[in-house]
Amino acid sequence: MQTCGAIHHWQRAAHGLEVVFEQGVMRLEAVAADIFRLRFQPQGEFAARRDWDVVQPQAGAEVQVFQTDAVLGLRSDALRVEIDPDSGALSFDGADGQPFAQDMGGPHWRCVSINEMPGLATVPDRELPPGPARIGLFLDKHMHPREGYFGVGQRSGRLDRRHQRLSNWTVDCACPGHAQAHDNMYQAHPCVMALRPGRAWGLFLHSTWYSDFDVGASQADSLRLFTLGGELDYYLLAGPTPAAVVEQLTRLTGRPALPPLWSLGYHQSRWSYADADNVQQIAAGFRRRNIPLDVIHLDIDYMHGYRVFTWDRDRFPHPEQTVARLRQQGIRTVVIVDPGVKNDTRTDYAVAEQGRAQGHFVTRPDGGLFTGYVWPGESLFPDFCRAATRRWWGDWHADLLAQGVAGIWCDMNEPAIVDRPFDTPGAREQPMALATRQGEAQAPALHAEVHNLYGHLMARATAAGLQRWRPQRRPWVLTRSAYTGIQSHAVTWMGDNRSCWEDLAMSLPQVSSMGLCGAPHTGVDIGGFFDDSWGELYARWMEIGSFYPFMRGHTATGTRPQEPWRFGAEVEAVARGAIELRYRLLPYLYTLAHLASRHGAPILRPLCYDFPDHPRFYTLEDQVMFGPQLMVAPVTAAGQDHRWVELPAGVWYDFWNGARVDPGPLMHPAPMGRIPLFVRGGSVLTLGNLRQSTTEPLSQLTLQVYPGIDAHWTLIEDAGEGWAYSQGHIAETPLAVSQTQGGTVVTLGQRRGAFQPAPRDMVLKLHLPVAPKGLMCDGRQVNDWRWEPAQRCLRWQWCDDGQARRLETV
Structure with missing residues (x-):
């Protein structure tokens, strides 16, 4: 193992300093006052920026360099770092002077073997390619004994990552479904959040090569960073709260895209x-049963022989008519597109012909076209590291858009490849060789460097194509594989899970961990993808699924159908109620989507995000927050009609009956159809009227006010589609709750922004322990309110004109 040794000399650099050691060079830069970047290169020459870099250019911050006999350091307004002159070890502290993210020593490195990295077990290479791919960089940071470690993207294990070794390398899981033993999965997010009372900080390992985090698995007090590629490069995020860490990460890697409103409704897939008739039957089944639905997804069998950008004209003879008929019912169509292009030389298949002629496909190290097997048989694979290829791929979506398709679903893009046709016994994974060259001729890259970006760049190319060909609408792309920063381009889901209680429970830490990595719009296949679901499991999954940011039911071929009515009348009623709740919550959810697009704030998040100073919530993963106002405690095991719930200190209300609930642990009723759902005191929960689709108008807006603490909230609305919101065509209504000696005061500020919602009724529901004596509006007595004992709430309805109002109970 080689180390950098002592400092030889140093010099000022832009927004930081550059330090030359006995061996190697370190560059420290304040890309922002609260974000420092560290780079260490043993050979002294830093890698050039790639055009696919997920980090957004940063302006840099003013810093001061200081030096004493003991340390060399760098200081901004929010962050301070000291460098040990004898070892190169760093120690950070914030404005409070408390140290964190302390190195246990300087960077160290050595040549490594492919056998040392279990995450690379499936690659065909027997050894790593010569050069930087064989140089492994290591860095050990001290783990505070009270810290929990969160994030690291899509995983199958616990919420707190402590005591785990986690690889960052995208793979299609070989065995059906997820398992707790799985390490790396479909996505790679080399970012971690550390949290202890009074301090949160984050680290983004800026490496697309194979990397891993050893979070105290090998050494209990050490967080070890490891990456291939011959250079250590990471961003230190100062926090000091979980919200600040996520904001810093998304400021760095891109804010989440604001999805169109329709995409937040319910999606049905299989x-x-x-064929077209079957799709129409599914749509009619939802409409006949009054179960809300906004989207139907078409999987691979809509294509002609699984050739991407084609339709099977026997099954879908008139695709534009099929899509239009759905649209007339308020249902949009999303279609799947895989990266594998059939290597078809016998028919007039323009995608393959153009791609070969224009050099858009990945080649083998010997220069021949790389091929592997996926659904269409022997296939070619676009080289998304080339800008021209990304544009070419995006442009191929034009016909799908012209036929009315609303969104694109990118699948099999890890990329998933096998060594023979799928219907041949013994098919095994056959990833691209690590030595495969990709990218521009003047700046080629090994597949070892860009493998983790394959699905990410496919989704980015797709979103860019949708934006070019349909600029008046927001692109909507769903992707299975991704890298950190995907939130700017696509929505994700957690891949091929199973119909079992373990995977239902696993979905909560999965989705909430993705939010901590900057990707708030995430979901899982409701009901499970592999195996047959059954009534109780499906009903409970639908209950929690109504709170996934992306809500889709999906299942595999050969399994029992999983539309809501397939399990009998009782389960159908539960599923209908869960989806109806989702649609009533859309005004609140759409506001959360706006906040995510502005600050990165997760939508579904673990309790430790909102209650970071309470370590008992660091490992509590079967309760989640849905935005800052709602806590959800789903049933995740069979045969339960009650469950233990832990409520943090403060005022809480039962959503279903409006009753106040004491904080602390309690056994709470959880009958099927009534998921334990709690509202935080001080909330103004905005609910809409029941709709079968988001194409129907929001004709009533209910403000459910839950007194307890003084609080503020802003309802955010826009047209739900298009880009006018970014030009000021938005409506923001500030809402406030306060307590006085005379009663509760609710203040509705005057609506701001150029967007004017359609006329609707406004309903105020003010949850109170006893009936008030009266209601005042702007100092005048209101006579047409009523008390609803069952809900413990005052109800008052009026026409919404967007004007400021002060409402007071007396």
């Missing part, structure tokens, strides 16, 4: 709906 591998596959057989």
Whole structure:
């Protein structure tokens, strides 16, 4: 193991300093006052920026360099770092002077073997390619004994990552479904959040090569960073709160895109709906049963022989008519597109012909076209590291958009490849060789460097194509594989799970961990993808699924159908109620989507995000917050009609009956159809009227006010589609709750922004322990309110004109 040794000399650099050691060079830069970047290169020459870099250019911050006999350091307004002159070890502290993220020593490195990295077990290479791919960089940071470690993207294990070794390398899981033993999965997010009372900080390992985090698995008090590629490069995020860490990460890697409103409704999918008639039957089933639905997904069988950008004209003879008929019912269509392009030389398949002629496909190290097997058989794979290829791929979506398709679902893009046709016994994974060259001729890259970006760049190319060909609408792309920063381009889901209680429970830390990595719009296949679901499991999954930021039911070919009515009348009623709750919550959810697009704030998040100073919540993963106002405690095991719930200190209300609930642990009723759902005191929860689709108008807006603490909230609305919101065509209504000696005061500020919602009724529901004596509006007595004992709430309805009002109970 080689180390950098002592400092030889140093010099000022832009927004930081550059330090030359006995061996190697370190560059420290304040890219912002609260974000420092560290780079260490043993050979002294830093890698050039790639055009696919997920980090957004930063302006840099003013810093002071200081030096004493003992340390060399750098200081901004929010962050301070000291460098040990004898070892190169760093120690950070914030404005409070408390140290964190302390190195246990300087960077160290050595040549490594492919056998040392279990995450690379499936690659065909027997050894790593010569050069930087064989140089492994290591850095050990001290783990505070009270810290929990969170994030690291898509995982199958616990919420707190302590005592785990986590690889960052995208793979299609070989065995059906997820398992707790799985390490790396479909996505790679080399970012971690550390949290202890009074301090949160984050680290983004800026490496697309194979990397891993050893979070105290090998040494209990050490967080070890490891990456291939011959250079250590990471961003230190100062926090000091979980919200600040996520804001800093998304400021760095891109804010989440604001999705169109329709995409927040319910999606129904299956591998596959057989033909156009079957799709229409599914749509009619939802409408006949009054179960809300906004989207139907078409899986691979809509294509002709699984050739991307084609339609099977026997199954879908008139695709534009099929899509239009759905749209007339308020249902949009999303279609799947895989990266594998059939290597078809016998038919007039323009995608393959153009790609070969224009050099858009990945080649082998010997220069021949790389091929592997996926659904269409022997296939070619676009080189998304080339800018021209990304544009070419994006442009191929034009016909799908012209036929009315609303969104694109990118699948199999880890990329998932096998060594023979799928219907041949013994098919095994056959990833691209690590030595495969990709990218521009003047700046080629090994597949070892860009593998983790393959699905990410496919989704980015797709979103850019949708934006070019349909600029008046917001692109909506769903992707299975991704890298940190995907939130700017696509929505994700957690891949091929199973119909079992373990995977239902696993979905909560999965989705909430993705939010901590800057990707708030995430979901899982409700009901499970592999295996047959059953009534109780499906009903409970639908209950929690109504709170996933992306809500889709999906299942595999050969399994029992999983539309809401397939399990009998009782389960159908539960599923209908869960989806109806989702649609009533859309005004609140859409506001959360706006906040995510502005600050990165997760939508579904673990309790430790909102209650970071309470370590008992660091490992509590079967309760989650849905935004700052709602706590959800789903049933995740069979045969339960009650469950233990832990409520943090403060005022809480039962959503279903409006009753106040004491904080602390309690056994709470959880009958099927009534998921334990709690509202934080001080909330103004905005609910809409029941709709079968987001194409129907929001004709009533209910403000459910829960007194307890003084609080503020802003309802954010816009047209739900298009880009006018970014030009000021938005409506923001500030809402406030306060307590006085005379009663509760609710203040509705005057609506701001150029967007004017359609006329609707406004309903105020003010939850109180006893009936008030009266209601005042702007100092005048209101006579047409009523007390609803069952809900413990005052109800008052009026026409919404967007004007400021002060409402007071007396």
